[in-house]
Amino acid sequence: MNAISQQPSSRTKKHYVTAGLSSMIGTTIEWYDFFLYGIAAALIFNKIYFPAIDPISGTLAAFGTYAVGFIARPLGGIVFGHFGDRVGRKSMLMISLMLMGVPTILIGLTPSYEAIGYWGAVALVFFRFLQGLAVGGEWGGAVLMAVEHAPEGKKGLFGSLPQVGVAPGLILSSLAMGAVSRLPEADMLSWGWRLPFLASVFLLLVGWYIRAKVSESPEFKQAQAQPKQDALPLKTVLREHKVPVLAALVACISEKTWFYTLATFSLTYAVGTLGLPRETILTGVIWGAVGALFTIPLFGLLGDMISKRAIFIAGALGISLFSATFFSLLNEKTAYHTNIAMLVAFGVVYAAMYAQESSLFSSMFPPAVRYTGISLAVQIGGAIGGGTAPLVATYLLSLGDGSPRLIVLYLAGLGLIAAACGLLMRPYGQQRGADAAKLASAASPSIR
Numbered sequence: 001m002n003a004i005s006q007q008p009s010s011r012t013k014k015h016y017v018t019a020g021l022s023s024m025i026g027t028t029i030e031w032y033d034f035f036l037y038g039i040a041a042a043l044i045f046n047k048i049y050f051p052a053i054d055p056i057s058g059t060l061a062a063f064g065t066y067a068v069g070f071i072a073r074p075l076g077g078i079v080f081g082h083f084g085d086r087v088g089r090k091s092m093l094m095i096s097l098m099l100m101g102v103p104t105i106l107i108g109l110t111p112s113y114e115a116i117g118y119w120g121a122v123a124l125v126f127f128r129f130l131q132g133l134a135v136g137g138e139w140g141g142a143v144l145m146a147v148e149h150a151p152e153g154k155k156g157l158f159g160s161l162p163q164v165g166v167a168p169g170l171i172l173s174s175l176a177m178g179a180v181s182r183l184p185e186a187d188m189l190s191w192g193w194r195l196p197f198l199a200s201v202f203l204l205l206v207g208w209y210i211r212a213k214v215s216e217s218p219e220f221k222q223a224q225a226q227p228k229q230d231a232l233p234l235k236t237v238l239r240e241h242k243v244p245v246l247a248a249l250v251a252c253i254s255e256k257t258w259f260y261t262l263a264t265f266s267l268t269y270a271v272g273t274l275g276l277p278r279e280t281i282l283t284g285v286i287w288g289a290v291g292a293l294f295t296i297p298l299f300g301l302l303g304d305m306i307s308k309r310a311i312f313i314a315g316a317l318g319i320s321l322f323s324a325t326f327f328s329l330l331n332e333k334t335a336y337h338t339n340i341a342m343l344v345a346f347g348v349v350y351a352a353m354y355a356q357e358s359s360l361f362s363s364m365f366p367p368a369v370r371y372t373g374i375s376l377a378v379q380i381g382g383a384i385g386g387g388t389a390p391l392v393a394t395y396l397l398s399l400g401d402g403s404p405r406l407i408v409l410y411l412a413g414l415g416l417i418a419a420a421c422g423l424l425m426r427p428y429g430q431q432r433g434a435d436a437a438k439l440a441s442a443a444s445p446s447i448r
Contacts, residue, residue: 019149022214023142023162026097029207030138031169031372033104033200034131035263039177042267043278043388044193048112049121069132070387076136077375078234082239084141084371085223085233089148091214091369093141097211100134101204103127108197109274112190140375148219148367156280156308159359160300166354167293167346170263171286178282223367233372237365244364245377247424248357251316253382254418255353258319258411260389262288262345266330266388273402274333284338291347292354299355308360313422315352322349329405353418363427385414 076096084092110123142162150158176196183192237245263285270281303311322344329341357378365373396406 019214020146020158020161022210023146024165025210026093026207027138027142027162027165028168028172029136029165029200029203030097030100031166032172032203033100033169034135035170035173036104036176036196036200037069037107037128038260038264039173039267039282040193040197042264043177043181043271044189045124047189048181048193049118049124050113067387067391069128069135070383072129073136073379073387074133074376076108076133077136077140077379078136078372079133080137081140081215081375082233084137084144084375085220085369088216089141089145089220089371090211090214092137093145093211093428094208096134096138096141097204097207100131100138101200101207103130103134104197104200105204106208108194108200134144136375136379139378140371143374144220144362145214145370147359147362154264154304155363156300156303156356156360157297158300159362159415160297160303160355163300163354163358164296167289167296170289171293172288173284174289178286181278201393204212219367224367232360233369234376236369237373237376241365241369241373244361244426244428245373247421248361248374249378249381251312251353251421251425252357252378252419253385254316254319254414255350255357255387256382257389257392258345259350259354260386261393261407261411262326262342262350265390265393268394269274269404270330270338274330274347275328276333276338280338283335284342285345285346287339288342288346290335291343292351295347295351296355299352300359303359308363309422311352312356312360312425313419315349315356316415316418316422318349318352319418320412321415322410323408323415327408360425363420364425366428 018253074288080092080096104127107124107127110127113120113121137161142165143159146162147155147159173196176199177193181193267278267281267285270276270284271278299311299315326345329337332338358374361374361377362370392410393407395411397404400406423434
């Protein structure tokens with residue numbers, strides 16, 4: 001019996017439920033912090049930290065500071081992945097929580113351009129870089145604590161719980177910014193926008209308390225008990241697990257591009273191009289996130305019942321099929337159509353893909369290098385897809401003279417690529433079985 005399938009006899013339902021819920025709450029807090037910056041970059045930071053340049057350039061500059069967090073995510077994935085595979089999942093989660101929470105609070109205290117000039121933007125870049133390191137290390141540890149604690153046959157469901165955290169994180173951040181956006185413009189730009197960032201101190205304390213109560217991953221303990229340990233998990237992953245890394249990485253580019261086009265670029269597009277009120281598009285995002293809050297665990301359960309890979313591929317094809325309809329609904333310029341667009345985009349298309357990633361991707365790597373493998377793939381994919389999504393979409397919008405048709409083609413193409421990558425995804429045990437079959441066939445060419 002290999003380490004992936006072993007389950008310690010002392011484990012109870014309380015162990016894996018506690019691990020799953022703590023992962024969900026922890027990721028909620030960290031995604032709140034991360035999304036808060038994205039919303040502020042789309043709606044506020046160009047006015048606060050780049051007022052000396054024209055509005056379009058200011059928006060691009062604000063999105064540039066936003067992209068820094070994605071550049072840092074692969075580095076965070078590599079560093080936290082190494083120590084997560086060598087030292088433990090739990091300790092890395094505690095560190096990543098602090099690394100996310102403290103910079104978020106400091107962003108809320110950063111002086112504006114009027115006070116210190118462009119040094120305020122420099123501080124934003126530094127704090128955003130730290131946030132990126134934290135998210136890069138957070139995701140792998142959170143999903144592994146849920147998946148590796150879960151019983152066989154339910155890894156899709158419990159693995160989807162930390163994925164659920166993205167929805168309440170987006171809801172809370174959108175509600176917070178939506179609340180302060182109701183203030184008079186001068187008050188909102190001078191001090192109101194800072195309140196959601198400063199409120200992160202309370203979430204940080206809650207997250208620390210909850211995560212401190214979770215025990216270390218049982219599969220990590222089993223891997224540590226093996227006589228041979230990987231001194232450099234990254235080297236092992238790059239040498240022995242190239243196909244799983246590339247398949248997950250390229251697929252993530254599509255999924256992250258889709259998500260951050262919805263969560264960030266669509267805010268600028270709706271307000272700046274379509275003239276929708278900020279409250280309307282933020283409410284639409286909230287409705288979409290509420291839908292995903294329920295559908296992500298549903299799709300996780302369906303992955304256990306049907307096929308994780310099939311559900312993932314269906315979601316990828318959904319990007320290709322729904323992209324044009326999404327922008328058509330936004331162009332109706334009503335709250336009703338905006339809410340429908342976000343509900344389907346987040347609650348169906350995105351949820352179908354995202355719910356499978358934790359259990360599907362982690363199954364492709366052995367426990368000894370699993371943290372490194374999934375973090376490397378997802379964080380590089382996230383940096384390429386998510387980090388460039390609002391910049392690429394803004395550029396394509398300008399090429400299309402304000403029409404989103406080029407963005408639709410771009411998204412549709414990425415969806416097809418992600419579906420093709422899904423066909424390459426196999427659990428680690430099946431990969432080894434296939435390799436053994438190939439060797440046997442080569443050794444006995446006469447056997448058919």
